[in-house]
Amino acid sequence: MPLLDGYDRKILTELQRSGRIAMSELAERVGLSASPCWRRVRRLEDAGVIRGYGARIAPEMVGLGLNVFVYVSLNLHQAEGFEAIIGERPEVIECYAITGNSDYLLHVMVPDMEAFDTFLRTELVHMPGVDRVNTTFALKAVKQATPLPLDRPSTSSKPPPKAAG
Known part of the structure; x- marks a missing residue:
């Protein structure tokens, strides 16, 4: 998997917020047209960056x-x-x-x-x-953040690990 660029990070951030978002809405939010956005999502899924989609349950x-x-x-x-x-x-x-x-x-x-x-x-x-x-x-949950903090580029000089599979 190549290093994630700004569009990839925006896509991942939006999908973490709402996994059920329509592709057209996702594309609009990240500043791409629908086809390139869809291809990026597919590439992120195929590479194992996106492992799946699910509901957050109370x-x-x-x-x-x-x-x-x-x-x-x-x-x-x-x-x-x-x-x-x-x-x-x-x-x-x-x-x-x-x-x-x-x-x-x-x-x-x-x-x-x-x-x-x-x-x-x-x-x-x-x-x-x-x-x-x-x-x-645990007495109470003070913070339960499911979205990963992707709003800033990685400071690591190493590329992300390859997905297993």
């Missing part, structure tokens, strides 16, 4: 009222087994390998404390290599 409106961040430390080098199991858990909406005192940071969303307790006691602590678990409960 978690509390669908019964997911408890937002938990879980730090997990492994006792042995069993990352593959742990990652495979975590990847299948629907309540784990994000999982990051991290530096510091823990090996992983999980973002878990469940209906309530009882559901989290069940996940913690019957699932998480029994996963391969899990040695220590520390939890932090």
Whole structure:
């Protein structure tokens, strides 16, 4: 994927704001005609820059009222087994390998404390290599920004990584 130019960044910013925008409206907002805009969107999709389109859902409106961040430390080098199991858990909406005192940071969303307790006691602590678990409960969301900050050019001298696939 070549470095993104200003039009690509504008297209990506607009699509993050409204994934259902009509191509003609998108083209108008970014200052292109419809055909070149469509070709750029297609190229960004084919290159894996755009991974998909979806709806932002209010978690509390669908019964997911408890937002938990879980730090997990492994006792042995069993990352593959742990990652495979975590990847299948629907309540784990994000999982990051991290530096510091823990090996992983999980973002878990469940209906309530009882559901989290069940996940913690019957699932998480029994996963391969899990040695220590520390939890932090979110009291409220101060900022939840799904759009990536694309309004300024990258300061990295490296080109973006190629999409897998």
